[in-house]
Amino acid sequence: MPHEPAEFTVALQPRARFDAIDVRSRLQSAHGDVLAEFPRAYYVSLHTTAGYLEQALAARLTRRAQNGVGLYVDAFRSVFPEDAGYEHDKLELRTELSEDQRAVEPRNADSHLAFMAAGLRTCVSYRAGGGPVWFVDLDGVTNGGPRQRQTTVLAYNHEVPVWRAQVTVPVSAHPMDSVNLRDPQIGFYQMLEEAIARYGVTKGRLRIELAPQERQAGLTVNEYETLLMRHDLLEVLHNPFRFMIEKGRHAFADPRSIPAKTRDYAKYDIVRLINRIVDSLGLNESVIERMVARAMAVPAERLLRLKRTVNLLVSDSDTPGRGLIVQGTYQSPILVQWQQAAKRSRTVDVTLARLT
Numbered sequence: 088m089p090h091e092p093a094e095f096t097v098a099l100q101p102r103a104r105f106d107a108i109d110v111r112s113r114l115q116s117a118h119g120d121v122l123a124e125f126p127r128a129y130y131v132s133l134h135t136t137a138g139y140l141e142q143a144l145a146a147r148l149t150r151r152a153q154n155g156v157g158l159y160v161d162a163f164r165s166v167f168p169e170d171a172g173y174e175h176d177k178l179e180l181r182t183e184l185s186e187d188q189r190a191v192e193p194r195n196a197d198s199h200l201a202f203m204a205a206g207l208r209t210c211v212s213y214r215a216g217g218g219p220v221w222f223v224d225l226d227g228v229t230n231g232g233p234r235q236r237q238t239t240v241l242a243y244n245h246e247v248p249v250w251r252a253q254v255t256v257p258v259s260a261h262p263m264d265s266v267n268l269r270d271p272q273i274g275f276y277q278m279l280e281e282a283i284a285r286y287g288v289t290k291g292r293l294r295i296e297l298a299p300q301e302r303q304a305g306l307t308v309n310e311y312e313t314l315l316m317r318h319d320l321l322e323v324l325h326n327p328f329r330f331m332i333e334k335g336r337h338a339f340a341d342p343r344s345i346p347a348k349t350r351d352y353a354k355y356d357i358v359r360l361i362n363r364i365v366d367s368l369g370l371n372e373s374v375i376e377r378m379v380a381r382a383m384a385v386p387a388e389r390l391l392r393l394k395r396t397v398n399l400l401v402s403d404s405d406t407p408g409r410g411l412i413v414q415g416t417y418q419s420p421i422l423v424q425w426q427q428a429a430k431r432s433r434t435v436d437v438t439l440a441r442l443t
Contacts, residue, residue: 090124092243092290092442094404099236101137101227105164107156109219110238122215125242129292129442131210131400133237133415135310136198136226138207142214145221156221163205164225167197171330174318175199181314191230196319197330198225199309203320203393209308209418210292210398239413241290241400243442249286250439253298254278255432262427263324267311268295269419279412282439283401289410290442291401295420298434303426305393306435310417324425393423401439 095118099108110130114121122128132138140148140156148155173196174180178189202225213220227234254275258264268275279293297304322329397420400413422433 090244092241093121093125094242094290094402095121095240096404097238097240099222099224099238100233101224101236102233104224104226104228105157105160106224106227107160108222108224110222110240111213111218111220114240122240122242125244126215127212127244128215128240128242129210129212129398129400130220130222131239131241131413132222133239133413133418134209134224135308135415135417136195136202137222137224137236138202138209139211139220139222140205140207141211142220144206146218149219149221156223160201160205160223160225163201164197166204166328166331167200168331169197170194171197171333173197173200173315173330175312175315177314181312183312193226193229195226195229196315199315200319200323200330201225203307203309204323206394208394208397209415210400210413212292212398239400239402239404241402241442243290245443246292246440247443248438248440249288249291250282252278252282252437254435254437256422256435257432258422258424258428260427260431263321263425264423265311265316265320266422266433267316267419268422269311276412279399279437279439283410283412286439286441287410288401288439288441289403289408291410292440292442293399293401293412294396294436294438294440295399296396296436296438297422298436301395301433301435304422304424304428304433305395306397306420306422307393308397308399308418308420311419311421312417316421320423324423 095114097110097113097117099113101108111122130139145156148159170176175196176194178184178192178194181189181192184192207223222236222238224236227236256266256268256273256275258266271277283291295306297306399420401410402413403410405411422435424433
């Protein structure tokens, strides 16, 4: 008979600001081959600058090169370098922080933006098998020491949908905008929590997906901090190379040449970087190469690899018998648009499934 879903918590300590940690091997070292009896497992990061790549992409990168995941992520870290003038990093403007919090708050806007651009996810489902499951950390060291990270692994047999709904989300008239779907004024999260309780789901998965007719928009799970989402992210939507240019301003000998040339330099540098990655991985016309070629033609839409779908895990591990959405303190599902919505609203489809 199939086993009941099994849930595990894995504590992780990154070795550097960027690190890729194989969670499957860590779990096996601590608990033995506990995943062998299940066909699939969800892996959930509780952080906004550390997450997972989808299995198909991660497997392809790993097959091609020992450091394939690192090479892939390096492309996006180059577009969003550290200390490039991000509003999110100007802690004196962060009114939600106390003085004590400002003293320890990491300046990590680059990690948030690279997380979204690289298509990292906070919740992914992996098929059974012996391959690695990489927890990709973009901000693993702060204030001179490693951060303490945590991930949840929920192994299961089947998903049984129990509830579906189509929801209209209001957006502003601005062509470029972001909406926090966890905002109590929208009522979206309250609706999800009511559905979980109504159907008695204790181990489950919520799928939030843009309706097929929605275009020039995407979904992510990240920190909805005002300066990050309403300034830095919008700067990227206007000009994806904005921060790469800012960081490189002092690298050019003739300051008078900067306004006319830095955007071209940035494009040239990123193409060179991608070509190096493609050569290292042995990928001809690879997913990376095609992605960057499209990024040059339609920068904002293609460089930010926002998904049309995000998943949220449901578990009762902390409240036995009562399923709750598994989420980190600062995590929110976020709807991002880079073209004005016709009716000042966007439609998303929601599915709640029970994991058995």
